[in-house]
Amino acid sequence: MLFQCGLVKLLFATETFAMGVNMPARTVIFDSDRKFDGTAVRNLYPAEYTQMAGRAGRRGLDENGTVILICKSEKVPDIPSLQGMMLGKPMRLESQFKLTYAMILNLLRVERVSVVDMMSHSYREFHSQQKLPENMIKLREVQKEFAQLP
Known part of the structure; x- marks a missing residue:
């Protein structure tokens, strides 16, 4: 202070x-x-x-x-x-965020913040959203391969 x-x-x-x-x-x-x-x-x-x-x-x-x-x-x-x-180029950041039962209970106690809101504002979610287009392409490729199986 x-x-x-x-x-x-x-x-x-x-x-x-x-x-x-x-x-x-x-x-x-x-x-x-x-x-x-x-x-x-x-x-x-x-x-x-x-x-x-x-x-x-x-x-x-x-x-x-x-x-x-x-x-x-x-x-x-x-x-x-x-x-x-x-x-120098910084090392790649990896989220260390881990949702625990205690965290969920504490969030449920506080009415202003929901578990979904907290998760959506985490670095892990931000990183997931950045990878979404790439992952969707991979998913479509796997689905095509799966559809061609006998």
Whole structure:
């Protein structure tokens, strides 16, 4: 709340802060181009960089946003690895949404949102709708093959 009101001038946050929360900032500072992923230290993926750097610049308030990368070690990242992180093709997103019985019961308790409405606004449904034309063509091909069976 303090951040949203503009009372926090500098915030050191983890990657989690940038994921799925609408908290834009004028400037985003990376203290490294690498991260520990639970197993090993690796370079940031393009999608991770884009997600966090994309918070720089507040819509309607700032004309531009600023992204700063601090190089703390003696080894400055080379240009190709920085270009890969900043301009590389992001990994394909897969929905992790799973409808559970508890979720259905909670939705039934809240009259404003129906299960159907929630499902229709999910990323999984959006992705399914994008694939629909391709899947319909495949379905027709299979139906033709099926119709030709003895």
